[in-house]
């Protein structure tokens with residue numbers, strides 16, 4: 102018997118532990134993980150030279166843009182950035198132009214991604230105008246719905262509790278999770294009005310508006326409403342100690358909630374805004390050092406379900422507007438997430454198993470991405486080869502993303518993704534994208 106590919110001489114992170122072995126791939130899936138002598142013949146063999154092999158990252162929060170926002174990013178540039186960063190599956194966000202909020206608009210996005218993406222892509226949809234359309238959107242393949250509580254994106258009236266309750270109830274029947282951007286609109290608006298009345302247009306004013314309190318209120322409100330149903334709520338980019346505590350308390354009482362944290366909220370604090378200014382402006386913003394510490398504590402204890410880049414590319418001009426209220430919030434994160442976190446592993450601040458759990462296993466479980474997220478026989482061969490000996494500086498001018506800036510520019514990191522395989526195919530080799538557009542697959546909800 103001859104298989105498609107054998108990768109041998111690797112240090113493989115399997116669910117059962119680390120094994121020094123090889124991995125045989127056939128028809129895109131992992132057929133066998135075994136010592137060299139027990140591996141089948143293959144038409145192609147590759148020596149991994151003792152480097153480590155991790156499950157490809159599953160990033161549950163990526164703004165791939167394209168369509169009328171293609172000037173910021175498109176499916177090819179965004180997924181190339183993913184591949185360069187060892188991310189083999191991105192879950193796209195719906196705040197596009199047009200907004201992804203119907204079976205038709207989702208189908209349109211899938212059609213574009215199909216011919217352009219080089220890693221696998223799954224999709225969030227915003228809620229539709231009519232709740233009746235929810236099943237059709239799920240049938241079209243959305244793996245989750247996205248709810249912004251900071252502003253209306255999609256059809257649901259976010260300030261109408263009954264409407265929100267009906268939405269949760271309908272979604273819970275489909276068993277699809279709801280990812281929530283938790284910032285309370287009314288709280289944001291009230292403080293913003295005050296700031297603008299006094300002529301404030303600085304970053305400090307932005308932080309006052311996008312406060313931990315706004316996050317906490319939105320989390321509490323969501324939990325209160327979601328409790329009446331069995332809907333799974335996935336809290337996006339939890340950033341404050343108070344917000345985190347509220348989510349973990351809900352989790353402890355047995356509610357079906359999960360949460361994600363971003364590398365920027367784990368590695369930067371509001372102090373960094375002095376140096377990086379609006380380049381580092383995101384929503385939710387960078388927080389106080391106590392908040393950062395609380396996130397790390399939870400992460401180290403395995404309480405953060407998922408790490409998400411919240412890759413949110415904009416043009417440099419959009420990032421550098423005169424008034425903070427005109428600045429576009431968001432940081433491109435796909436190409437820095439893995440090296441930044443591997444550096445923390447190298448420093449002994451983070452256990453590799455916690456990193457792997459939050460970047461592949463848990464996201465696959467939450468969004469029901471079947472046979473993905475682990476290096477095990479029968480699973481898809483989505484994997485990244487990492488060279489832990491490579492120490493280098495992050496250089497945003499080399500990003501594959503169209504957004505060529507980063508608050509992490511110039512940071513020294515250790516651990517470089519050198520090869521990325523998606524569905525058994527080599528996509529990235531030493532920073533270069535070696536696959537054709539369309540090599541990635543569209544992954545649909547299977548329930």
Ligand code: DOR
Pocket residue numbers: 164196282382383384385413414430431432
């Ligand atoms: O910083 C952010 N950027 N937060 C959001 O909620 C949206 C995102 C974007 O799309 O740029």
Ligand code: ZN
Pocket residue numbers: 282337338384385
């Ligand atoms: Zn968000």
Ligand code: ZN
Pocket residue numbers: 162164194411413
């Ligand atoms: Zn986002």
